[in-house]
Amino acid sequence: MSQPSPEVYEEGKGMDAHNKVMREVRSRNDASYDPREPTRVWLDEDNTPDWFVTSLTIILNTGGCRWARAGGCTMCGYVAESVDGGSVAHEDLMAQIDACLDHEAENADDPAQQIKIYTSGSFLDEREVPAETRQAIAETFGDRDRIVVESLPDFVDREKIREFTEQGLQTDVAIGLETATDRVRRDCVNKYFDFADFEAACAEASAVDGGAIKAYLLMKPPFLSEGEAVEDMKRSVRRCLDVEGCHTVSMNPCNVQNYTMVEDLYHDGGYRPPWLWSVAEVLEDTADVDGIVVSDPVGHGSDRGPHNCGDCDDRVQRAIKDFDERQDPSVFDQVSCECERTWEAVVERERSYSLPLAR
Ligand code: SF4
Ligand SMILES: [Zn+2]
Structure with a gap:
């Protein structure tokens, strides 16, 4: 691939153009949300360097990601679910945490070992989560073993991480890196930072005893063919x-979210979410790496989510979940379907956009 030149990013082109389209798409949304209610909360389990743990997963409503307000990533619809106005007060954020604790108390016998807090933005950005709230949350969950907080790399700071490790929490910062390839991150995802920023965040987090990074990758952003997406993920997991x-990679297939550029492309016949076979292929191929690789295909089997032919989706999804737990690639030997041949043909023959050939 050729290197992008600075001119591509001038006004009206490249990232500027992507942001303009994304702002227009997002402006079609007029829903509003209660600042005292979390966006979502649920109980699940996760593979961690300490083995399999129970998790309380919280999507905190913080007013949304700064980058999304500028336009933001082509596949991300999370900001559509954020409270209007760009910020939520300390008391309201703590009311959301209380609601999550109530949910846990009603649905689990024991407190979860791990807490995961996503904000559809950056938990470590003080415009989203003030320092006071961050410290109160660290204390609230000080009795747990691990915590994961989502953040863009810019806000990863050892002092902030220490607030959690000092409570005895193993602390992972989840970074939505999406891909290790800078050009794909910029031109297909429309995310502004570079792999070097991710590396710097890893160094910053691991400077703290008990601090580390979990990378989130996105399989098949728009404008990549199925085969390119698979190769991009294999390379990215290893890098x-x-x-x-960085001890864990969560490699997640893209799905079609509301109010996104991906959704517009999908309606115009320009985007298909990845095949579940592609997810299996990457997990199998990278099973020898030193680290944990998991995947959580959201909306699997549906047209807007990662899918195969309709007959085998549940079986392949189960194999992926099995792999998440055991990290054993032989789980994929036990699933097969005729549509695997179609997928192979797609991987081999599909080409990304190459228009116009001449003008
Ligand atoms: S993917 Fe992350 S950085 Fe991109 S717009 Fe969504 S929340 Fe913001
Ligand atoms: Zn099938």
């Missing part, structure tokens, strides 16, 4: 786990 301080 992430080569960075000191």
Whole structure:
């Protein structure tokens, strides 16, 4: 691939153009949300360097990601679910945490070992979560073993991480890196930072005893063919786990979210979410890496989510979940379907956009 030149990013082109389209798409949304209610909360389990743990997963409503307000990533519809106005007060954020604790008390016998807090933005950005709230949350969950907080790399700071490790919490910062390839991250995802920023965040987090990074990758952003997406993920998984301080990769297939550029492309016949076979292929191929690789295909089997032919989707999804737990690639030997041949043909023959050939 050729290197992008600075001119591509001038006004009206490249990232500027992507942001303009994304702002227009997002402006079609007029829903509003209660600042005292979390966006979502649920109980699940996760593979961690300490083995399999129970998790309380919280999507905190913080007013949304700064980058999304500028336009933001082509596939991300999370900001559509954020409270209007761009910020939520300390008391309201703590009311959301209380609602999550109530949910846990009603649905689990024991407190979860791990807490995961996503904000559809950056938990470590003080415009979203004030320092006071961050410290109160660290204390609230000080009795647990691990915590994961989502953040863009810019806000990863050892002092902030220490607030959690000092409570005795193993602390992972989840970074939505999406891909290790800068050009794909910029031109297909429309995300502004570089792999070097991710590496710097890994160094910053691992400078703290008990601090580390979990990389989130996105399989098949728009404008990549199925085969390119598979190759991009194989490369990305390996590059992430080569960075000191990054112990886990969560490689997630893109789905079609509301009010996004991906949704517009999908309606115009320009986007298909990845095949579940592609997810299996990457997990199988990278099973020898030193680190944990998991995947959680959201909306599997549906047209807007990662899918195969309709007959085998549940079986392949189960194999992926099995792999998440055991990290054993032989789980994929036990699933097969005729549509695998179609997928192979797609991987081999599909080409990304190459228009116009001449003008
Ligand atoms: S993917 Fe992350 S950085 Fe991109 S717009 Fe969504 S929340 Fe913001
Ligand atoms: Zn099938």
